[in-house]
Amino acid sequence: MIRLPTTMSCVAFPRKMLMKNSMKNCSRFISSQTNYDIVIVGGGLVGATLACVLGKNSRLSDKSILLLEGSKKRDWKLPELYSNRVSSLNQATYNLLNEIGVWRHIQSSRYGTVKRMQIWEANSEAVINFKGDYSDENLAYIVENDLTLHSVYKELENSNVSVLNEASLQDLKLSKGTESHQLTLKDGSVFGAKLLVGCDGYSSQVRQKIGVHYVSHSYGQMGVVATLELEEQCDNTTAWQKFLPTGPLALLPLNDKFSSLVWTTTPQHAKKLLALTDQDFTDELNYHLYNSPKSNVIVEKSSRVFDQLLHALNCPSTKDSQLPPKIARCQERSRASFPLGFGHATNYVQKGVALVGDAAHRVHPLAGQGVNLGFGDISCLNGVLGEAVYAGSELGDLLYLKEYETERQRHNVPTMLAIDGLYRLYGTDFPPVVLLRSLGLQAVNALSPLKGLLKNHAAS
Ligand SMILES: Cc1cc2nc3c(=O)[nH]c(=O)nc-3n(C[C@H](O)[C@H](O)[C@H](O)COP(=O)(O)OP(=O)(O)OC[C@H]3O[C@@H](n4cnc5c(N)ncnc54)[C@H](O)[C@@H]3O)c2cc1C
Incomplete structure (x- = not known):
């Protein structure tokens, strides 16, 4: 033609x-x-x-x-303190920014790397871990939006x-x-x-x-963001995400002492979180990261039996899960919230x-x-x-x-x-649904090919 x-x-x-x-x-x-x-x-x-x-x-x-x-x-110049607005950039985005010469500017400034991800939930012990196939492989890069x-x-x-x-x-x-x-x-x-x-x-x-x-449609939820200082300096290259009954809470690594927070919650809770002092906010955050409501007995028992079975089959199990870093403080004036x-x-x-x-x-x-x-x-x-x-x-x-x-x-x-399905799946604490998703999460964690598929789709 x-x-x-x-x-x-x-x-x-x-x-x-x-x-x-x-x-x-x-x-x-x-x-x-x-x-x-x-x-x-x-x-x-x-x-x-x-x-x-x-x-x-x-x-x-x-x-x-x-x-x-x-x-x-x-007129912008790199501030001393990290911005509270960051994005997790996948490998395809990194490649694109690299090709057009943008990544070198980011590289000469600062960014966090994600080599491992751990996702778990408040209502059961099920966990899924992702990590790169090679020790130097990054799953994602955490960069401040202003810097990008x-x-x-x-x-x-x-x-x-x-x-x-x-x-x-x-x-x-x-x-x-x-x-x-x-x-x-x-x-x-x-x-x-x-x-x-x-x-x-x-x-x-x-x-x-x-x-x-x-x-x-609106999720009727707010994303609360903040910059967090960790209690201890560490090899901070894991992204953590915990599904709470009110919504997911994620910690994204910025460097070995700081992480960025995205905490999805109800508008009322978000308002309360923003009104707290920095110390009270930190306590509330640590509480939600480390504590979980008592889960349903059937869910707990079934999930444990399934985990023992996976362990016996030499598959990855919840025993491979780790605890997230403790938060020492929330950076002053770094809290804000956004509608989702x-x-x-x-x-x-x-x-x-x-x-x-x-x-x-x-x-x-x-x-x-x-x-x-x-x-x-x-x-x-x-x-x-x-x-x-x-x-x-x-x-x-x-x-x-x-x-x-x-x-x-x-x-x-x-x-x-x-993504929308995941949000809905984790938006309920109805025990049969909790049981199904816990077993599903454990199964995906145990099956490398399925996990690889999910990882590759998210990276492209
Ligand atoms: C809390 C939170 C965390 C997030 N984290 C991540 C993450 O980790 N990874 C990720 O991939 N995504 C993340 N996102 C999503 C990401 O922020 C958005 O997808 C991204 O900002 C969209 O970019 P955009 O340029 O399309 O739109 P926008 O950022 O909205 O930019 C639109 C631009 O258009 C301009 N504009 C608007 N109207 C006009 C007009 N009439 N005339 C001229 N200019 C106009 C605006 O000034 C603005 O600069 C997150 C979002 C939120 C809310």
């Missing part, structure tokens, strides 16, 4: 305003150009990284790319991408034909885009304006438009997959756009964009459903 290149339409814009803005706000603004091949709305972790990846794709080297970010440009973002913006300076801050999308006129889409910003400036990419987070304006169906929800756009693309990251899908943080799914979208879209250009097609060609949608939904949907 031959697809002819299209010409761009010219859009009107208040030039004075744009020039003023470009002097004041933009990180890198090259001209008074208003028509771009690709406009990315949202310069968070996903949007900024997408801009950097596309800007470094040699097949797209003659394409003009603009990144619009609603917030102010921040700063590193991406630093690397963006080495690309041909134009970045405009304080540039909030206000209105969007979608083109039905070959002309560009027309984007109007809050300050009245107007830009044209052959391909528009919405990376504007879970409340995405782009998604709302293109009118795709979005399935969503699920969301999925039934379509990620339309002609000349694509949704990427949280704009397309939002998951519970219990599996540390949210932004990793977004980074997976980036790799896929980058490949598809490169192919489209190589074949002489338009950037916004729906045939190519559909490839992106299909490939990513094949990965994202099962992952999202599994």
Whole structure:
């Protein structure tokens, strides 16, 4: 099929305003150009990284790319204290950041490594352990979001991408034909885009304006985050997650003395946790980490018999479980909470438009997959756009964009459903369910191939 290149339409814009803005706000603004091949709305972790990846794709080297970010440009330097917002980045994300030169900036700053994970629950003794197949293999990397973002913006300076801050999308006129889409910003400036990419987070304006169906629900839960100092310096390379009846509590290693907390709980409990003194909060946290309500006798006995059987068969059993490190204190003013929800756009693309990251899908943080799914979208879209250009097609060609949608939904949907299912499975203390999930967890822990499958899926 031959697809002819299209010409761009010219859009009107208040030039004075744009020039003023470009002097004041933009990180890198090259001209008074208003028509771009690709406009990315949202310069968070996903949007900024997408801009950097596309800007470094040699097949797209003659394409003009603009990144619009609603917030102010921040001068950032690595603070002495760790930020409370961190992400667990999987191996595929590490590879992507490494390829585009971003990882070297993170590497020269600071990050935590996860070599082992232990997941257990309050209502039974069942445990699952994951570890790398080789002693030097990392399962994940714990990086402060601000550091990742700063590193991406630093690397963006080495690309041909134009970045405009304080540039909030206000209105969007979608083109039905070959002309560009027309984007109007809050300050009245107007830009044209052959391909528009919405990376504007879970409340995405782009998604709302293109009118795709979005399935969503709130978990009615908050994620309480904090930076924690451990009682003792140790080889802190294990990520710990304990499922409490109110929600999962996770400790992510930052270095040998500090870990980051993500504690999912009810809004009322979250409010109480935030109101406690640092010392009372630490005591409450240690209590929940180390104590469990008395479990049901049948669950306890069945789980013990099953464990003895696994042990007799030389399979990993709960005896391999370890205790998490004791927390000495919570870093001052490091506590905060965030609402948690699920969301999925039934379509990620339309002609000349694509949704990427949280704009397309939002998951519970219990599996540390949210932004990793977004980074997976980036790799896929980058490949598809490169192919489209190589074949002489338009950037916004729906045939190519559909490839992106299909490939990513094949990965994202099962992952999202599994995370949502896990959340529900652990959201009850009804004894038959507790028994089934305890035996299931012990069985998965004992079966290396199944465990390997889970590990590989989470890493991709
Ligand atoms: C407590 C918690 C812990 C988490 N832990 C992990 C983890 O360990 N691992 C993991 O993979 N994920 C984790 N996540 C999920 C992860 O934080 C999100 O998936 C990720 O931040 C989404 O990035 P994004 O760039 O798609 O969206 P966002 O981070 O929401 O960025 C959107 C950007 O778009 C901009 N914007 C919005 N509207 C406009 C507009 N109209 N015009 C211009 N710009 C606009 C915003 O200013 C923002 O910069 C966690 C989430 C929470 C809440």
